[in-house]
């Protein structure tokens with residue numbers, strides 16, 4: 001639909017855009033990104049024919065842009081207008097109607113039924129129909145932005161050029177506008193749009209052009225552009241990449257300048273003992289990966305609760321019941337990881353291990369009534385089990401990579417399995433040594449302060465500390481339960 005070859009140009013004698021080449025296919029949503037002053041608007045002005053090219057070519061539907069008359073080009077390409085004081089005199093509908101100019105012919109231009117239909121459709125699509133007869137001066141910035149989009153749509157273009165279309169729009173209208181553009185590109189509209197918001201661009205655009213100093217830095221799909229090194233190189237800012245929680249599009253988080261922070265350790269002094277639960281309240285929020293009944297997955301949490309429940313606890317609506325319980329005890333569910341066990345709280349055991357530049361504090365409750373050898377085939381997971389659960393908390397004082405979190409889970413699981421093997425815990429169904437129970441839960445929580453720990457495999461300092469702290473706390477909890485139950 002558009003092919004740009006070696007575009008160079010600018011204002012007066014200075015070159016702003018240098019040697020930019022790209023092509024945009026029909027129906028693509030193509031995003032242009034880059035820091036302030038990198039030449040995005042200048043490039044768009046060249047594509048729309050507003051600025052003459054110093055050198056290079058722009059083909060619009062295969063024809064050089066300079067071979068189009070202004071009216072011909074306006075029937076193919078629309079540009080989102082910028083607000084000027086002259087707009088204040090018009091009503092919303094009049095403003096949108098200006099978009100029909102390129103479709104009217106003859107000396108005495110007449111307003112047709114088709115013009116009316118297209119204008120009303122554009123007002124409808126952009127949610128501006130409700131204030132069609134209001135003067136533009138009486139609208140908010142976001143409402144005006146939508147009116148200008150309606151004007152561009154009334155032009156019925158094949159190509160739409162947008163300069164930061166979500167500017168001034170609130171969260172819900174940003175989404176509505178981009179959803180609308182996405183739908184229109186699916187119907188064949190081609191959109192080239194400047195974005196400042198990397199995450200929105202990544203979510204919605206088919207391909208992105210990242211500009212630096214008037215030139216192309218990278219062109220490609222979001223996954224090719226949204227790399228920490230590219231963004232750092234172009235914006236000179238540290239960012240961290242994460243997956244979007246629901247769609248496979250990368251997202252970037254800004255990293256605020258680090259402040260000097262004292263290192264903090266979670267220790268046994270912080271455990272609060274109650275007959276029906278134990279808890280730890282951290283003075284800072286910890287980065288956590290957990291499988292708790294409450295607070296599962298990744299999060300920043302400051303409260304950790306392990307609750308004793310009766311061995312006949314009805315598991316049908318356990319999430320709701322557990323939420324009520326933790327709230328009644330004064331825990332904020334957004335800040336809390338909650339686990340449950342039939343083990344008596346007095347059987348909880350803990351161990352602190354310091355290894356090189358990292359320390360780990362593990363807390364475990366180990367009930368093994370439904371111990372399972374994970375390598376054996378089971379008749380049915382629904383079969384009746386005696387209650388039992390091994391709940392493991394691992395607190396690390398260090399700055400852990402996500403890799404270290406995941407390896408830490410693995411190392412902790414190995415340590416748990418070894419503790420069960422050494423204690424001779426059996427899977428009663430298979431008659432073999434058990435590796436865990438069917439309802440075990442775990443969390444790794446890190447202060448994200450102190451020494452950086454990239455790995456937590458079994459021979460790294462963090463892995464050694466996790467392995468030993470988990471092994472010893474599980475072993476001791478098993479022993480405590482065994483002693484208490486011994487006749």
Ligand SMILES: Nc1ncnc2c1ncn2[C@@H]1O[C@H](COP(=O)(O)OP(=O)(O)OP(=O)(O)O)[C@@H](O)[C@H]1O
Pocket residue numbers: 011016034035036037038039040041042043
């Ligand atoms: N009308 C103009 N006359 C002269 N120089 C200009 C003009 N408009 C922009 N420039 C210069 O061209 C360079 C690129 O500006 P441009 O507006 O294309 O950048 P941009 O990437 O769109 O920036 P922003 O993100 O801030 O909107 C800047 O250094 C700017 O000062």
